[in-house]
Amino acid sequence: MGRSDSPRSCQNCTACCDGWLRITIQGQAVYPGKKCPFSTGTGCSDYPNRPIQPCRQFDCGWLIKGSPLPDWMRPDTAKVIVLFNELVFSGIPIDVAVPVGRRIPPRALQWLKYFAERERRVLIYSEQIVANKSFTGEQSIAAFGPPELSRFMPEIIENYISKNM
Ligand code: SF4
Numbered sequence: 712m713g714r715s716d717s718p719r720s721c722q723n724c725t726a727c728c729d730g731w732l733r734i735t736i737q738g739q740a741v742y743p744g745k746k747c748p749f750s751t752g753t754g755c756s757d758y759p760n761r762p763i764q765p766c767r768q769f770d771c772g773w774l775i776k777g778s779p780l781p782d783w784m785r786p787d788t789a790k791v792i793v794l795f796n797e798l799v800f801s802g803i804p805i806d807v808a809v810p811v812g813r814r815i816p817p818r819a820l821q822w823l824k825y826f827a828e829r830e831r832r833v834l835i836y837s838e839q840i841v842a843n844k845s846f847t848g849e850q851s852i853a854a855f856g857p858p859e860l861s862r863f864m865p866e867i868i869e870n871y872i873s874k875n876m
């Protein structure tokens with residue numbers, strides 16, 4: 712997916728096309744275990760005709776201009792998709808991190824937590840719930856932020872869930 716004004720390019724990444732974000736493409740739901748029918752695993756088979764929503768307007772946190780994410784955090788290799796500024800709580804920006812797979816690997820999650828603390832932001836992150844070796848479509852949600860905001864985390868999670876799930 713991704714906008715075309717970025718200095719980075721998706722290269723072989725198709726993380727946002729492969730079911731880790733809940734999207735609908737041409738009326739077909741895309742979810743864990745069911746990727747977009749146009750995803751080849753290394754690109755989009757109908758890229759010139761990809762829809763405006765969600766594909767062309769997707770603000771991938773790694774791809775956006777001025778992204779603070781390092782090169783190694785490309786979503787297919789770091790196994791996390793980051794969406795910056797998804798919400799705001801009392802003036803504090805909230806970023807959302809979605810695993811590419813079951814859960815966000817420790818190195819990437821550590822980086823994101825460090826960033827949230829240093830920049831005084833809140834990070835909401837999720838883990839796919841698996842039962843009988845299959846994705847259930849359910850997720851567990853956690854939040855992390857500067858210590859002075861820790862008492863607000865349950866409220867922030869509740870607010871996120873009510874708007875997104
Ligand atoms: S997750 Fe980001 S880098 Fe990967 S294909 Fe989507 S827009 Fe491109």
Ligand code: SF4
Pocket residue numbers: 712727728736747748749750751754755756757758761762766
């Ligand atoms: S249409 Fe192409 S860019 Fe859009 S989700 Fe499907 S594979 Fe990705």
